[in-house]
Amino acid sequence: MPNAFNPSVSAELPGPAWLADLRREVAEGIDDVAPPSSDEEVWRYSRIGDLELDRFQPLVVQAPLVDPLAGPGATDVNAATLVLRNGWLEDSWISAEAAGLGVTAGPIGDLEDGAAYFASVLNVPVDLFGHLNRAFGPEPLAVVIPDGVRLDAPIVVRIHTDADSSALFPRLFVRGGLDSDVTIVEHHTSADVVSMVAPVLEALVEADARLSHALIQDLGTGVWQFAHQVFRVAQNATVETFVAGLGGCYARTRTDCRLVGRGAEAHLTAAYYGEGDQTHDFRTFQEHAAPDTTSELLFKGALDDTSRSVYSGLIRVDPEAVRTRAYQTNRNIKLSPDAWAQSVPNLEIETDDVVCSHASTVSPVDEDQLFYLESRGVPTTIAERLLVEGFFNDVVKRAPTEAVGLALRAALVERLDRRLRNFRPEAAA
Amino acid sequence: MTTERVLRIEGLCARVGDTHILGGIDLEVRAGEVHAIMGPNGSGKSTLSHVLMGRSGYEVTAGSVTLDGTDLLGLAPWERAQAGLFLALQHPTEVPGVSLESMLVEAAVAGGRDPVGIRESLVVEAERIGFDEKFLDRPVNVDLSGGEKKRNEALQMSVIRPRYAVLDEIDSGLDVDALSAVARRVEDSTNETGLGVLVITHFSRLLEVLQPDRVHVLSHGRIHASGGPELAERLEAEGYTGILGEAADAPEVAVELSLGPDPFADPLA
Known part of the structure; x- marks a missing residue:
């Protein structure tokens, strides 16, 4: 592991004692975590081999603000707005209505239940970037929606990167309480820097709740992104995820959707567009761990120039997840002969009583349609x-x-x- | 000097892969004329329409096609359309995600025409042709029945106002009402804008409502007989073998067989 990622750096980060303890433990063990390799299925076709991790350093203090941030939109149309810059909370606002209903949006370290929430959805990081996020994330955030609270307006989280040559670890935890309803929009942007950002989202969707989540990834083309989002969906709850993959040099988004309660439902959507030599890399896991669960995925991308995309998706159905319905569709349009797209659907089904389908295509623009126009x-x-x-x-x-x-x-x-x-x-x- | 208004096809030969399909087509469609091309399956009717519009995969090996003096064969398909050629497809393609209006607006803009009146023109023409207005906001041809797709082709032709239209089996899949609505609209265009029409059909039924000036019988990639509307009636009565005789199976001797008057004679003379 490059020198920059050592426990003494981690120890300088702010936060409560429980967070410092957790960081220290992870940081001290970081050398035992194997770096990802494209030999692993989940990193196959990725550009992990091109990443020079020692070019990037974690920040121990916030970088000075050079350019004021363009706002994520008028705050008064949102239920709450959080602005995270380089992993630190820069600004936060919550509407009187949301606050009155007991909604909280801010640093997880400020919450009484913070320690219980942190890493509760994702107990063990799945890769090196997840470990680094735990050890070097300066100010993890949490959005907590109390039971029964339904918000019409979205909560917007702007995650901005403007420190050059840095390795940044934004983190967000979301709990949608029982029978709650909320929409959360993450907007990831960057200045024109060469940096690495490895954001983590943990989302707990309690019984009968609905969470709608969007990630708009509009990073600069010098940024390496390793995003991981995990959703745990309880009984009769619904999650809708949405990713717009637009920017980045290499932009990877791994989505784990775990349907753990009977009748849980997930709809996963992504749109991506590659230009120049960008690479978009999506890994999805639709995990059915309870009966009567439904997941449905639609990912579509267009690739121009010499851009590349990888879609690799696994539908996993546990033996007890009878009457599962799982669908997965990935379609890619190649706009240039030099563009490249790989689509790998996988099924792992351990019960007979399921309806599953997957479809994937990689093709140029349809010739008949083109001729018609x-x-x-x-x-x-x-x-x-x-x-x-x-x-x-x-x-x-x-x-x-x-x-x-x-x-x-x-x-x-x-x-x-x-x-x-x-x-x-x-x-x- | 005014350019002669004629779609002129001379000695047109074309192949798909290694298969030679058109073996020398000569045809002149003047402004305002309706020419019908009839022929058995596999005679090259649809190939002719695709070759005229320049579809990729169809290779012209000899001959020329000019539209009011403009050489078409050197142009891309969209440029042929801009030059004034319209092709109504036998199987209109469904184009998900693209609206009829946006397609026609882009076509107008590319041709330097004002796109402002297109919506209104669509509404007026849809009414005239019996195309349900609610279909105007659907993606092009998506979820339309076969008959609605054909009406949609005629609708687009009316809005685009080409100089020449090739109608490839526009009658297939149409009920009698739709057939006469489409035929009437095409007929009107020949009078109103001087549209020249090349109508490709299996059946003489269409020609009862859309009166052709000339009928040509295509077989094995060549025109083996040309005549007036009475030729279509004979075809109906005698079938292709009756007209073509041995020619249906032996194209090399059929070259001599020409039943109608000289197909290249100026009908207005």
């Missing part, structure tokens, strides 16, 4: 653009809030405009 007089590049926009329609419709849908659509349009300008320089004006 061309035969009406639509120029080839514009026809491709219409088709790609249309390809993402069903995913955009699944965005948890209108604002997220609009943001995704705008980001896609921006990229498709850029693509068109590269074809037709005269259209740049």
Whole structure:
């Protein structure tokens, strides 16, 4: 392990004693954690071999704010807003209504139950980045929705990176109480830096609750991202996850969705767009551990230039998870002959009484559809653009809030405009 | 000097892979004329329509196609459409996620035409052609019945206002009402905008509502007989073997067989 990741660095981070103890324990054992290798199935096709971890250092103090952050939107339309910069809480706000209902949003270290919540969904980190997050995350956050509380407005968490050459470890814990209903939008952005960010989300969705979660990943193209999100979904609860993969140099998002209560339900959605030499890497685990559970996944991506994508998804059905319904669809459009997409669906089913399906495709724009548009007089590049926009329609419709849908659509349009300008320089004006 | 308004196909030969399908097609469709191409399965009717629009996979090996003097074969499919050619497909493609309006707007913008009136034009033409207005907001052809898709092709033709339209089996899958609505709209365009039409069909039923000026019988990639509307009636009565005789099986001798008047004679002369 590079020198920068040593226990004395970890020991300088702020927080309560329980957090310091936990950090120290993880930091002292960090040299025993094997670094990921593309020999492991879960890292196969990844670019982990290209990562030079010693280029990045964890921060012991917050970096000075150079450019003020553009807000994540007017705070008054949100139930709460948290701004995490380089792993430290920069700003937080909660509406009077949400506060009145007992909702809390802030550092997990400030909570009475903080120690009980921390790592309660993800007991053991799944890889080196998870361990590093525990040892070097300066200010983990928690959002706690009390039982029975339903919020119409979303809680927005802006996670921004602006420290160059740094290794950053944002962390968020969410508890949606019994019969609660909340939408949480994480917006990950960065300045034009070369850094590594390894965010962790732990979400506990209690019985009969609904959690809708979005991650808009709009990092700069110099940033390596290793995100891990874990959802534990209790009886008759529903989780909807949504990822917009837009930025990053290498952007990996691993999603573990564990349906642990009877009748639990999950809908997982992602849209990604690769340009230049970006790599998007998605690993999903739909784990059915209880009867009558349903999971349904739709991931769609478009890859231009020499960009790459990996989708690898496992549907796992435990022996007791009878009457499981599990669906998984991954579709990729290659917009350039030099783009590359890999789609690997896997099933591990230990009971007979299930309905499972998976479908994956990697293909160029549909030739018949392209010809149809061309035969009406639509120029080839514009026809491709219409088709790609249309390809993402069903995913955009699944965005948890209108604002997220609009943001995704705008980001896609921006990229498709850029693509068109590269074809037709005269259209740049 | 004004350019002669004619879609002129001369000596057109084409192949798909190693299979030669068109063996020298000569045809002239003048503005306002309706020409019907009839022929048995596998005679090359659909290939001709795809070759005219420039679909990839169809390779022209000889001949020329000009539209009002513009060489079409050197153009990309969308440029052929912008030059004034329209192809109504036998099996209109479903295009999920793309609306009819956005497709036609992009086509208009690319052609330097004002896209502002397109919505209104769609509504007016949909009414005229009996295309349910609620389908206008669906993605192109998605979840439409076979008949609705054909009406949609005629609708788009009316909005785009091409100079020449190739209608590939537009009658298949259409009920009688739809057939006459579509035929009437095509007929009207020949009068209103001088649309030249090449209608490709199996059956003479369409030609009862859409009166052709000329009928051509295609077999083995060549036109073996040309004539007036009476040729379609003969086909109905005698079948292709009746008209083509041995030609249906022996194209090399059929070259001599020409039943109608000279197909290249100027019908307006």
